[in-house]
Amino acid sequence: MSTNRRKFLRNLTIGAGAFSMSLPSFANFRQAKVKKNEEDQFESIDHGEQQFNMCGYAAPKIETVRIGIVGLGMRGSGAVERLSYIDGVEIVALCDKYPDRVTRAQKTLEKMQRPKAKEFSGEEGYKALCESNDIDLVYTPTPWELHTPVALCAMNNGKHAATEVNAGKTIDQCWELVETSERTKKHMMMLENCCYDFFELLTLNMVRNGLFGELIHAEGAYLHDLSREYLFNKNAYADMWRLKENIGKNGNLYPTHGLGPIAQCMNINRGDKLDYLVSMSSADFTLGDLAKEMAGKDDFFKPYTDMPYRGNTNTTSIRTHKGKTIMLQHDVSTTRPYSRIHLVSGTKAICQKYPGPERIAFGHEWIKQEELKDLYAKYSPPIVKHIGDIAKNIGGHGGMDFIMDWRLIDCLRNGLPLDQDVYDAATWSSIFHLSQLSVKDKSKPVDVPDFTRGAWKTNKPHDMTLNGGATTGVRKVKKS
DSSP states (O other), X not given: OOHHHHHHHHHHHSSOHHHHHTOGGGGGEEEEESSTTOTTOEEEEEOOSOSSOOTTOOOOOOSSEEEEEEOOSHHHHHHHXXXXXXXXXXXXXXXXXXXXXXXXXXXXXXXXXXXXXXXXXXXXXXXHHHHOTTOSEEEEOSOGGGHHHHHHHHHHTTXXXXXXXXXXSSHHHHHHXXXXXXXXXXXXXXXXXGGXXXXXXXXXHHHHTTTTOSEEEEEEEEEOOOIIIIIXXXXXSGGGHHHHHTBSOOSXXXXXXXXXXXXXXXXXXXXXXXXXXXXXXXXXXXXXXXXXXXXXXXXXXXXXXXXXBOOSOEEEEEEETTSOEEEEEEESXXXXXXXXXXXXXXXXXXXXXXXXXXEEESSSSXXXXXXXXXXXXXXXXXXXXXXXXXXXXXXXXXXXHHHHHHHHHHHHHHTOOOSSOHHHHHHHHHHHHHHHHHHHTTTOOEEOOOTTTTGGGTOOOOOOXXXXXXXXXXXXXXXX
């Protein structure tokens, strides 16, 4: 492809918002890298029509969900225990690059009075696991790089897939997930646990009941200083993979915790869609200096000095097709309190979770905490009333991890559509790549692909009731 041709196509995909809005069908095109590591060279590829609509799809019931878990580090080890509490679940296979982690997970199963699982290990152990004929769901809490390959392998071998965030790191990967899910009719759910936190569920149900009026604007974030405790801790993430993800990429690298809950409030992919974004990053003021500091104490960190670390703070603004706006922020390397913001603003009300306490207003002042308790009692959705207290006792980020796991299993067992489908996974994850494109090009607008290929116009919001479900129990286990 000639340089002029590439520049022409680049101007089509990364250009003025007014031009892209004048071509509604442009959302049917994707932005794909022409050559790896070659900056800003993309071509548009028409994906045609949707093969099969996975939004609202009810797969055949699975009475006992047989699970294979790939990735047994920090997130995976917790998942083994949480899933062991759920009735109608068998953890039949465990896989990790490192065999000792598989051994440790087997001890967790023993503690939870569960049978021993088959073992897989090594760089590509997940492939053999996915090829097993006794697995229904492949659950993937691996490093980001493996989320898409494992999910694709699972679906192509007839299994449903559930993967930690982000589901995909590139637009290509997001499209692969969508097209594979549609072709195989296998669910691909991103495990966005923040959609199941209690305040997020409360505000979503209030939005559904009209208390916020018409939504106008929302804000979400992942603000969490990981720099010393995790990024530069050689005993935290295996092979320092999380630190490496912060090298050579400059954008919002972890968008879905903030975006997922507010996208559900705004019915994204179900009546509205993300249209385009602009993104800006600060310079790096901490990671490069910290690398040098750590290298001065330990030669292990010398390879991480003088690297192109991402800017500390990224701010991404998104406009929806209906003219609503979203602000996302990402910062995991400066001193600040943890926050996901979770601000939802409508014509009748506004809410905000961070900084605490959780707040809701129907006018110029936040309501009193006693009034908020009344709203919790009246508008907490059925899933919270059904499983919330149990989830708090079992744990996992205050219980939201367990609510998410229980709901996934209950939907599969009862043949119900999932709360989060492959289009949500692709759309929310796409900000990882698209924000980097905008940052590279001085914050120029970048279109967000329509992964539903037009189906967003008629897709229905996910069902917040427990109709047809809530048949899955929770085991009482006296841990050995």
